[in-house]
Every structure is written in structure tokens, then in C-alpha cells.
Amino acid sequence: MALKGNLRDFNATQLLNLIHLARKTGTLTVESRNGTAQLCFKDGKLIYAALDRQDGRLADVLIRAGKLRPEQLKAFEAAQIQDDKVLGLKLIEAGYVTQQDILASLRAQMLDVVYRLFAWNEGAFRFEPHLQPVQNRIPVPLDLENLIMEGARRLREIERLKEELPDLDIPVRLTSRPEAIRKVQLSAEEWRVISQINGRHTIEQIMRRLNMDEIQIRRIIYGLLQAGLIELGAPPPAAPPAGVPARGGGVSRSVVEKLINYFRGL
């Protein structure tokens, strides 16, 4: 089943969150007036990203990163090497680059594509599951938590933040994956917020305790939510109108069992 939509309604940070939490494998393509981005994922990790005609070929990436000069490539052109792994090995053997140069350059190129994507407010996206990533490229697995946090930090539209988090009178709790927090590089402000999360304090209470403004707290909570580090609790109930029972009007267990039997027999 393909995932389709528009960044206008479901932004890049949310998409990465979905891919991360569902541990998805496949290819995400986003087409907008800014260009076309293609990102490949394996088990919820980003392994490849390219924008427009820059298809993420190792030679181009190394030249753009200033790690390789075009004339150094000439020696390998006659061999017409298609596989980046083979090319990478030959460049290392020739002493032009190190393995560290290759990995760091590919990582930087992938981050650059994702950060550009974060700035796109609109664009049709499609996620095709189980597609093999682009052949002949070197996959560099990147955890998405840090990328998602960075995406949330870059979200500047206050209206969007309000839409995503309309209500601050909701308690927040840590997820049942404490190990996830250790993997994410959090800022001092984000740690301060984390330290206040106990499942009882509402977002508004945390904001007041830390003397933050609404924009700050919304951005941080939104980022932590998207990175899968925290969850929203149930909103506190509003007082029921006078004379109205809050739930079910005193319905007994036998009534519910009767309903179940009826529907089972349908």
C-alpha cells in the first residue's frame, strides 16, 4: 500500500516520524516546485537521499565536498565504473580519499537533502514500500531521531505549530523507550523540558515552571513528539453539564453483554 499525500497536510518531519516509528523500508519521492527529492529507507533508517539531477553519485558528492578533484577522477573514467563501492575502493587504494571522507561526505550530502526538504511547505509525496534502494550507491544508515528533532527546530511557522499542537492543557509522558533519548542530541532547553515530564504535568504547567513562551514550548514538545521520545496523555475531562452523567448513563455490564451478543449474531 503506497502512502500518498501532500507536505501541506503532512510535513516532512511527520513523514520521517512515521517511517521511523513504523520501521519502514522503501522509497519516498517528493515532487514540488522546489524540485524532486528521493529518499530511501531501510528498517526506519535513511540510507540514501538525492535531489533533482544530483543523483547522489559518489564522484559528484566527493567533488562537491572538496574531497576529490575532477582531474583525479580522470584515471578511472576509462574503466566506466558504475558501482560506487568499487569506485570508492579504488579511490581509497589510490590514496585520494579515506573511508572516513567517503562516509562523512555521503552523510553530509544526505543531511543537506533532508534539510532542504524541511523547508518545503508543499509538494506531493509518495512512499513506495519494499522498493530496493537505488543500485550502485553506497548506503549510509542514518538514525532519524536527530533529523526529526532538527526538522522541528527549523519549523518557523507559528500557525503550523498551533495546528499541530492546539491545546497546551494536556499532560505529557515519556515513551516506553528510554534508550531512544540517549541516541538523540538534545539542546539544554530540550533537556530542561524532558526533566519536567512526569505524566502529570501539562504542557502549560511545564511552560510556566520553565518560564518559557508558547512558541518555545510548542516547538520543543512538537519535536520530542515527532522524534517519538514523548507521548501526549489523555486531556483532562471537561465538567459534564448539570444533571448529565459523565459516562454511559449508569449502563450495567449485562446490557453491554446483551449488545455484544446481538452484534455477534448479526
Next chain:
Amino acid sequence: MQAVKIVVTGPFASGKTQFIRTISEIEVVSTERRISTPGERAIKDQTTVAMDFGRITIDEGLVLYLFGTPGQRRFDFMWEILAEGMLGFIVMVDSTRPETFREARNILDTFRRYAQTPFVVAANKQDLEDAWDPEDIRIALRLDGRVKVLPCVATRRSSVKTVVLELLYSILEEMSAARE
């Protein structure tokens, strides 16, 4: 005669009226009006403005009422009235329209404030090609693993029956938990 009530809520055009129609024993009493907004009219001609009302007679002493809420915010004054005394509620989501997921999340939060009754999410239109998987919808709606997000095709009686049954199981579980 005892009457109990289940509310069916969700964003505009998520399939609430159809859901009730599929299972109600009476012709659903709808308060539909022609849509005047061009954007909404592109999706459907008529919309519920106050409520939909369906009924199922369980036996001579018990009747189940199904209330469908209007999907648009401008009619949300009806939501709290309809939520009064409900046994539980079903949140319908159009699985093919991610642009409505945010609204579904907000409606869900609003109803949880009205009453802390059990609820399930019905990921409707699962028969369509572009439907999102229910587990992806769970993440998009930020729902934890305990919330039931059920595949649904509101035009199919068996599918609607499963969703209602799952809600009733949740209600029974909550009653058992409250007793312990």
C-alpha cells in the same frame, strides 16, 4: 425500554452517515443540507448539519441509538450535546485523505474531554487504492498501541459490525477494570 447511545464522529466526508446507514434498522434520520462551499462541494453534495440518527432494537427492553455528528467545526456546538451520556464513541477517518488527519486528531481530543468513555478509530475506505494502512494512521494521529485503530469499509455491514463489536469489547473491558 432502556436506551443506550453510541456516537459516530470524525471529520467532514469521513463516512459517518454511511456507517450508520449500513447498520441502522430504520431509514437514518439525517439533517443534511446542500453544501455551499466550493471546496467541500467538490468532495460531496450534501453534509450533515446537526446530526444523523439511527436505531437498532436489541430486544423488547433495549434499544441502541447511533448518533452521527456533523463533521465541520462550524457545527461543533452539536458535539457536546450529542456526547452527553454516550456509552462510547467511534472516530471515523477517511484513510485516503491525509489532509483530514489533523482534524480527526483534534476531534478525538475534543470528545475525550467531553467524556472519558472508551472509543475506537475506524480507518474507513480501506477498499480504495490510496488508503493509508491503519497502523500508519495510528502514528499520524499520535495514538498509542492501546487504542484500537480498525480497518473499515463503511458500506459493508460485516465491517461496520466488527467496529461496533470492538468498541463494545473495550467498554466491557473498562467496566471489568473499574470493578477490580
